[in-house]
Amino acid sequence: MQLLLLSNSRAPDGGYLTFCRDALAAQMQGVQKALFVPFAGVSLSWDDYAAQVQDAIAPTGVQLVGAHRDDALGQFLAGDIQAVIVGGGNTFQLLAECRKRGWLVRIDDAVRSGRMSYTGWSAGANLAGLTINTTNDMPIVDPQGFGALGLVPFCINPHYNNSLPPGHQGETRDQRLAEFLIANPDKQVIALPEGSWLRVQGGQAQVAGQFAAKRFAAGKPVEDLPVGTALYV
Amino acid sequence: MQLLLLSNSRAPDGGYLTFCRDALAAQMQGVQKALFVPFAGVSLSWDDYAAQVQDAIAPTGVQLVGAHRDDALGQFLAGDIQAVIVGGGNTFQLLAECRKRGWLVRIDDAVRSGRMSYTGWSAGANLAGLTINTTNDMPIVDPQGFGALGLVPFCINPHYNNSLPPGHQGETRDQRLAEFLIANPDKQVIALPEGSWLRVQGGQAQVAGQFAAKRFAAGKPVEDLPVGTALYV
Secondary structure, three states, X not given: OEXXXXXXXXXXXXXXXXXXXXXXXXXXOOOOEEEEEOOOOOOOOHHHHHHHHHHHOHHXXXXXXXXXXXXXXXXXXXXXXXXXXXXXXXXXXXXXXXXXXXXXXXXXXXXXXXXOXXXXXXXXXXXXXXXXXXXXXXXXXXXXXXXXXXXXXXXXXXXXOOOOOOOOOOOOXXXXXXXXXXXXXXXXXXXXXXXXXXEEEOOEEEEEEOOOEEEXXXXXXXXXXXXXXXXXO | OEEEEEOOOEOXXXXXXXXXXXXXXXXXXXXXXXXXXXXXXXXXXXXXXXXXXXXXXXXXXXXXXXXXXOOHHHHHHOOOOOEEEEOOOOHXXXXXXXXXXXXXXXHHHHHHOOOOEEEEEOHHHHHHOOEOOXXXXXXXOOOOOOEOOXXXXXXXXXXXXXXXXXXXXXXXXXHHHHHHHHHOOOOEEEEEEOOEEEEEEXXXXXXXXXXXXXXXXXXXXXXXXXXXXXXXX
């Protein structure tokens, strides 16, 4: 399996998929066509979303096929597609639509067998984890089950940040993740701050990008995973 | 029906259920025993949670019966209980446990028939709404369906606040609620800032507390609902 799991897409300076350009280019080597999964997009049309990502990855020469388009399944099954790219947005809607349209099983099979690489950011990174229990998103639709692709043996928390808006009484991210582990003591969470990602290949997940990731596991202190750390997956 | 739906429990000065003391006392008039529903509590035991709330409402003289205790159902069915109080915490765990243990249907029936009043804060306010789609919580367990009590004809967003932590690229609360309305254009959301609540009786829900609530509805600008506003429910 070859996975690129990014915390986010937008750099602090507003650039879209710019901070991870080299990692994306490496992941797209040898790829002519990629399936783009736009279902996490809520406030823009899936055509517009696909066009936005097509623009951003234009330097790689990869041509996107939107998973929402009628011709996508035929191309996917015909073997014309070498990569899957899953955009961010709302994780619940992403999982709900992937499940309903049959893409969850198809993507799982194509990526596990090594026929296609998998790239996802934000909700798209969550989808690669064991379950979507550690998304930060509002549950705007019921995905009919929280189980996700499980391409890595942990859950992912993207946009990791332990701050709260001033004056707010809600839980911090660390408290939320600690509660997840109380309810699910058999699971681990890898939290990715914005600007960081995991590169998975050859049985290793390597922390890359700007900031250290963190590992949350029941009964253990939160562990810093500096850039360059390799986890066995 | 007589409902008291609070955004939060903890005042900015750390006081627990202090800022709403008068509203709670009014709601508990004539009540000797109340069912306390602790299932949203994750990082403290349900016994400890019940004891903490019992302390906070001691001035009302009400005696709590924890819904997690073996003797709760007997007392509930025997007619010994005049009020339901649902504490905050994790909304997903609250709904999951209420559904699994049969309390969802029992509470619905008792409150709609007027046999018991309903008081809830945070997750407990969410539970009174149509669905839990507009909770802010992490989905740490699957509640097996997002439908909630529907005691009011809208969804509730507690801890309403449109700020983000500095440097964070995630969605604001307003963006999240706008996305909920795109996916669910037939629903409305009443957002309650911390320090505010809704008092529902006689077919009206009145905004009370410190700050204006907000109404979010598809295709309409966000509407301010100043303290004192009455909504027909």
